[in-house]
Amino acid sequence: MQVNVLRLSAFIALTIVLNSVLALTVRHTLLVEIETRYIETQNQFLDEVGARVQTELARPAQISLSELQMSLEARYDTQALVVRRNADFYSQSQLSEFTELKEQQALVDYLNATLYFVLNDYEVLEIGPLVDQDVYYYLVDWFDWLMSAFLNLFLLLVFWYLNVKERNVLAERLAQMPVSLSQPQDLNSSLQQLSQLVNAQLNEGEARITLQRDLLHGVAHEFRSPMARMQFALDMLEDAEEEERAALHTSLNQSLQDLEGLVSELLYYARVKDNSVKPKQVVLQMGSVLQETLDKVAPFYPQVDFELDVQEIHWEGDEALVKRLFTNLLRNAGRFARERVRVELRELPGELVVRVIDDGIGIPPGKQARIFEPFTRLDPSRSRDSGGCGLGLAIVQSIVSKHHGTVCVSEESTELGGACFEIRLPKCVSMDSATIPVH
Numbered sequence: 001m002q003v004n005v006l007r008l009s010a011f012i013a014l015t016i017v018l019n020s021v022l023a024l025t026v027r028h029t030l031l032v033e034i035e036t037r038y039i040e041t042q043n044q045f046l047d048e049v050g051a052r053v054q055t056e057l058a059r060p061a062q063i064s065l066s067e068l069q070m071s072l073e074a075r076y077d078t079q080a081l082v083v084r085r086n087a088d089f090y091s092q093s094q095l096s097e098f099t100e101l102k103e104q105q106a107l108v109d110y111l112n113a114t115l116y117f118v119l120n121d122y123e124v125l126e127i128g129p130l131v132d133q134d135v136y137y138y139l140v141d142w143f144d145w146l147m148s149a150f151l152n153l154f155l156l157l158v159f160w161y162l163n164v165k166e167r168n169v170l171a172e173r174l175a176q177m178p179v180s181l182s183q184p185q186d187l188n189s190s191l192q193q194l195s196q197l198v199n200a201q202l203n204e205g206e207a208r209i210t211l212q213r214d215l216l217h218g219v220a221h222e223f224r225s226p227m228a229r230m231q232f233a234l235d236m237l238e239d240a241e242e243e244e245r246a247a248l249h250t251s252l253n254q255s256l257q258d259l260e261g262l263v264s265e266l267l268y269y270a271r272v273k274d275n276s277v278k279p280k281q282v283v284l285q286m287g288s289v290l291q292e293t294l295d296k297v298a299p300f301y302p303q304v305d306f307e308l309d310v311q312e313i314h315w316e317g318d319e320a321l322v323k324r325l326f327t328n329l330l331r332n333a334g335r336f337a338r339e340r341v342r343v344e345l346r347e348l349p350g351e352l353v354v355r356v357i358d359d360g361i362g363i364p365p366g367k368q369a370r371i372f373e374p375f376t377r378l379d380p381s382r383s384r385d386s387g388g389c390g391l392g393l394a395i396v397q398s399i400v401s402k403h404h405g406t407v408c409v410s411e412e413s414t415e416l417g418g419a420c421f422e423i424r425l426p427k428c429v430s431m432d433s434a435t436i437p438v439h
Contacts, residue, residue, distance in 0.1 A: 011159050018151055030147075031140070038136035043110050045132035049076065050106035050115050053127065057104040057117060065119075072127055080127045082119070090124075098124060204275060226255035226262075265391045269374070272321070272398040279318035279402050286345055286352065287312045289319070293326040294343065301334035310345035313352055315427055317403050325399040328392040329356045329421055336360035340416055347427070351405075354423040359416035368409035372397040400425070 056068065063071075069080040083089050085098060097107055098118050107116040114128030131137065139146070174190050233248040233255070240248055271277060287310040298306045333341045337358035344355040363371060370376050375390035400407045405425035414420045 011155070015152060015155055018155070019148060034136055034139050038134075038140050041134055041136055042113065042132050043108075046108050046110060046113060046115065046130060049127075049130055050108055053115065053117065053125075054104060054106050057125075065125075069125075076127070076130055078128055078130055080125065083124050083126050085118070085122055085124045208273075226258040230255045265395075268324075269391050269395050269398070272395055272402070279321055281316050282319055283314055283316050284319060284322060285312060286310070286315050286354075289322060290326060290343060290345060290354075293323055294330060297327060297330040297334060300331070301337070303339070304334050304337045305340050306330070306334070307340065307342045309342065311347055313345065313347045313427075315352055315425065317425070321399045321402065325396055325423075326354075328396050329423075332356075332392055333358040333360075333419070333421070337418065342416060351424050351427050354425075355410070356421045357414050357416050358418040360418040362418045363409050365411065368411065371409070372407070396421075 053072065065082065069082070072078075072080040085095070087095065090098070094116075098116070101107055101118045103118055103120065105118065107118075109116065109128070112128065113130050114126060115130065117125040117127075119125055171190070174194065177194070230252055233251045237245060237248050290310055291308060294306055294308055298304075330341070330343070333356050337360045340359045342355075342357045344353075344357070346353045346355075372393050374394040376394075397407055400423055403425055405423060407421065407423045410420040410422045412420070
């Protein structure tokens with residue numbers, strides 16, 4: 001269990017204070033009461049033992065004195081000694097007290113827990129120290145440790161309860177959050193997952209800010225050309241002859257169409273880049289999808305011969321996005337091809353591979369990754385004047401990423417000698433899927 005350092009420090013400080021208070025108050029109240037009870041029971045015990053031994057000594061001699069000594073030592077776990085009654089062993093006050101006693105009468109020394117029995121004028125039976133090991137004896141002996149243990153145990157239980165309560169409240173709040181956490185899980189793993197989600201959201205937010213900034217710069221740049229043509233046409237209309245007005249109107253309409261197309265592409269690109277929108281998964285017959293897309297694109301490039309070499313493969317993905325993906329790739333290839341474009345579809349273990357190859361000028365080495373950035377054109381032949389608005393391949397990459405695939409420009413030389421776009425998509429669909437094939 002992870003514990004807040006500040007809370008742990010406060011707990012330690014509270015423990016020290018309460019232990020000090022315990023030592024100054026409880027020890028001087030409860031301990032005094034226990035010690036008083038112990039002294040009373042101890043004195044009573046000495047009186048009882050004294051009376052019992054005195055009775056045994058008064059009986060007719062059934063056992064010898066030495067046997068009685070051993071019996072007393074074994075019974076009370078102490079010493080029973082016969083000591084000479086003189087100043088070498090006892091003080092004058094004790095000797096005076098012995099003088100006042102009758103033979104076999106007990107003298108109780110409560111302070112030293114010892115019994116004295118006068119045997120005769122020369123000897124004394126000394127028994128002690130005698131300790132009554134009852135509950136008060138152990139309480140007095142272990143009082144400080146017991147009180148400290150009980151107090152610290154209580155504080156630990158309170159500390160544990162507060163932590164468990166806080167963890168439960170935190171777990172309830174986590175369960176109510178609008179995020180999906182894997183099951184089963186404990187609080188630590190939930191917090192770790194939540195931290196990962198927050199970091200992912202922060203990274204995604206930063207990526208969106210960067211994307212918006214780049215898009216704004218790109219839009220400002222892309223708008224300049226049609227806006228400049230429109231401004232030029234408007235300026236010319238004032239002084240243009242009747243015959244020239246028709247051409248200027250045509251230029252204005254074309255510029256407006258270019259702006260409309262650019263805005264549409266920007267909106268589509270923004271939707272594709274939105275990670276909160278998930279693809280609609282259906283089972284597709286990829287050969288049929290490629291053929292359908294090719295049939296729509298080929299008429300725009302009558303000078304190009306499109307070749308299709310595909311296998312009939314079932315794959316799960318978003319139909320509309322996949323068609324847009326192949327449309328952009330085929331239009332890009334048709335725009336820059338000289339005479340031929342070849343499309344290949346192959347199935348490999350765990351993935352399918354689509355390759356679109358043209359016989360154009362290709363992509364300069366080392367610049368293959370840049371062409372997937374928005375509004376990127378590497379040379380004048382790939383400009384707005386040749387068609388498009390610079391977002392086609394950026395849309396391709398975004399769609400492929402949504403399907404957890406990869407797209408790149410192969411650096412290997414091809415038969416046609418131009419650019420070779422290679423897409424790899426993970427194949428995770430079986431024919432037992434609940435979705436229905438589209439084609």
